[in-house]
Amino acid sequence: MLKNLMAQEYTMSLRVCNVHAIPMTLYLEPWGEQYTMPPEATFLVVARGPQGDALEMECAEDHLVLYGWPGSVVTLFHAGKEMGVGTVERAPVPLTPHLR
Numbered sequence: 001m002l003k004n005l006m007a008q009e010y011t012m013s014l015r016v017c018n019v020h021a022i023p024m025t026l027y028l029e030p031w032g033e034q035y036t037m038p039p040e041a042t043f044l045v046v047a048r049g050p051q052g053d054a055l056e057m058e059c060a061e062d063h064l065v066l067y068g069w070p071g072s073v074v075t076l077f078h079a080g081k082e083m084g085v086g087t088v089e090r091a092p093v094p095l096t097p098h099l100r
Helices: 002-007
Strands: 009-017 024-029 033-037 042-050 056-059 063-067 073-078 081-083
């Protein structure tokens, strides 16, 4: 069944804008990454993963938390450059059992 879900992968993107006059922090979960968004900055979030779910965002006065969905990998861009580029590619969000 997991193989079938992964075969139905899709991509979604989202522009996140800091409309405030002060910097905000964007947390990318479950990877535990954090990024400072300068005033009036726009980040592009690109997520790829199994079809059937979506990104989730929590907004607060001084920060945003962006969550990938199970099986997804999220890439973040600012001013055309990928953020958080390292020697290791982000692992997909782990699959979690559904509670009944």
